[in-house]
Amino acid sequence: MTAPPEVTGSAAEADPEAALKGVSAKAIQGRSLGQIAWLRLKRDKVAIAGAIVIVLLVLFAVAGLLADRVFGWVHPNEFHQDLIDTQNGTLAPIGFFGGMGPDHPLGIEPVNGRDLLARIFSGAWISLLIALLATVVSVAIGTTLGVIAGFFGGWVDTLISRAMDIFLAFPLLVFAMALVGVLPDSVFGLSPEMVRIGMLIFIIGFFNWPYIGRIVRGQTLSLREREFVDAARSLGARGPYILFRELLPNLVAPILVYATLLVPTNILFESALSFLGVGINAPTATWGGMLSEASRFYTMPHFALWPGLAIFITVLAFNLFGDGLRDALDPRAR
Numbered sequence: 001m002t003a004p005p006e007v008t009g010s011a012a013e014a015d016p017e018a019a020l021k022g023v024s025a026k027a028i029q030g031r032s033l034g035q036i037a038w039l040r041l042k043r044d045k046v047a048i049a050g051a052i053v054i055v056l057l058v059l060f061a062v063a064g065l066l067a068d069r070v071f072g073w074v075h076p077n078e079f080h081q082d083l084i085d086t087q088n089g090t091l092a093p094i095g096f097f098g099g100m101g102p103d104h105p106l107g108i109e110p111v112n113g114r115d116l117l118a119r120i121f122s123g124a125w126i127s128l129l130i131a132l133l134a135t136v137v138s139v140a141i142g143t144t145l146g147v148i149a150g151f152f153g154g155w156v157d158t159l160i161s162r163a164m165d166i167f168l169a170f171p172l173l174v175f176a177m178a179l180v181g182v183l184p185d186s187v188f189g190l191s192p193e194m195v196r197i198g199m200l201i202f203i204i205g206f207f208n209w210p211y212i213g214r215i216v217r218g219q220t221l222s223l224r225e226r227e228f229v230d231a232a233r234s235l236g237a238r239g240p241y242i243l244f245r246e247l248l249p250n251l252v253a254p255i256l257v258y259a260t261l262l263v264p265t266n267i268l269f270e271s272a273l274s275f276l277g278v279g280i281n282a283p284t285a286t287w288g289g290m291l292s293e294a295s296r297f298y299t300m301p302h303f304a305l306w307p308g309l310a311i312f313i314t315v316l317a318f319n320l321f322g323d324g325l326r327d328a329l330d331p332r333a334r
Helices: 010-014 016-020 033-043 045-070 116-152 154-168 172-182 192-207 209-223 227-234 239-275 287-294 301-329
Strands: none
Touching (some): 045 301, 116 301, 239 287
């Protein structure tokens, strides 16, 4: 009885078991698309730095809400008129660069002497809340109508597309000013502050959905002609199944990327509305409202510097993270 011939050379190299000998199962474990995107994102140090700043800003806003409204540790509307120069008639803060010191690290406001750090700290949650919730509203409406328009086409697409054109041409600032004039101080038992917050979320979110709607519609028009959609139809899948199980999962990446880029736009828009006097009522602190008040004291740059810097850092962090997320989810677009 002869022994079986030994497998040598190219035959041994072609043997799958020989090739996998000594290799652990973890080393050849496949990665999902989400894991691959996360690995790409981790290598982008700038995007990770932006994400860290965003997390810190959210914690800063939550801490400001708790310290001001829940525990009462911060007093953003407390006057320090003893620190105001009333001798020369300028009503400017006494001291270096707006009264900066151990008790007031960022200085104080002219005329009334309110602490700038306390106002930026307590106003952070309002600015971020309006921007984030308005983004959620825009993404929800824009994604829903964009997918419907791109998938069904025909008169449905025509109707939704013309609605997008109307909203894009709408004079939003004029509407906001008119709405503020007729808006009651209390609706459904809500405080005037909450009514204004709800109004800003409605205005910014409801009238900005066509931007993401156009993007989602274009992506849907491309995806509905792909092979996996034809395969789902050939297996008897109906419209709702294709929409929710085939198209929407492939639209997650562009929706997430545009949402991260829409948040800073909404922050700037809320600041602009507050600057024009149609935002949150005084004396409630918001970053845009602080800039509006600072515009009357252009000879005191510290008043506008700190809220402007807060807006700048927030917008920059979201933009950097959005760019990194786009590159991670779609590396071919780089």
